[in-house]
Amino acid sequence: MTNRPDPARFAHVTDWVFDLDNTLYPHHSNLFSQIDKKMTAYVAELLNMPPDEARKLQKDLYRDHGTTLNGLIERFNVDPDDFLRVVHDIDYSWLKPDPDLSEAIKALPGRKFIFTNGDRGHAERTAAQLGILDHFEDIFDIVAADLTPKPAQKTYDRFVELHEVAGPNAVMFEDLARNLRVPKKLGMTTVLIVPRNFEPDFSEIWESDPDEKDDVDFVTDNLTDFLQSIMKKDAAKTAS
Structure with missing residues (x-):
């Protein structure tokens, strides 16, 4: 197209x-899916939530605040440097x-x-x-x-x-x-x-x-x- x-x-x-x-x-490379999963895991650990609830909250934060990080900062005072370090620790060989x-x-x-x-x-x-x-x-x-x-x-x-x-x-x-x-x-x-x-x-x-x-x-x-x-x-x- x-x-x-x-x-x-x-x-x-x-x-x-x-x-x-x-x-x-390209979207089909699925590199960002690694980051997405890391964000869900970060939210789950931060708030001691089950993965499915963390996933829903992550998406709510993204929708309401522009990025998951922005939502976590505004609602939970998360250290942005820590968040960015954790979620971007991925395998780039994909x-x-x-x-x-x-x-x-x-x-x-x-x-x-x-x-x-x-x-x-x-x-x-x-x-x-x-x-x-x-x-x-x-x-x-x-x-x-x-x-x-x-x-x-x-x-x-x-x-x-x-x-x-x-x-x-x-x-x-x-x-x-x-x-x-x-x-x-x-x-x-x-x-x-x-x-x-x-x-x-x-x-x-x-x-x-x-x-x-x-x-x-x-x-x-x-x-x-x-x-x-x-x-x-x-x-x-x-x-x-």
């Missing part, structure tokens, strides 16, 4: 902003190096950023495993956001101010439509990454946001193909 990009929508882009989990690597993605990102003109609700260490390890880390100008993580997760307006404002990003000259790639609402307001072109062979029946897994469809300019289930398509069209335009 690829909503083929219009070259005119990307010819002006100087800043390429990528979410990390389930965006720079991810395979992706040379095609690496070349596609490298070919993009301008600056590239990772903008994640995770922490820098997790982003660096993930990007290094994929073979793409060296292509990024910087990583804007949950610590840089002062622990306020996307989709909070002030978090995007902080990122834009720090890196002097002009919205109309930027594009944001995300796997959650709700996290594209503010970028769209800022004038960014928005691209939603969905699971491979996505169908509406998968909406519960995807945690889709039907109310946010107006904030999404393009949809794709293959980031590499999408980026390659942009560059092929730009090359054709230059050649002509």
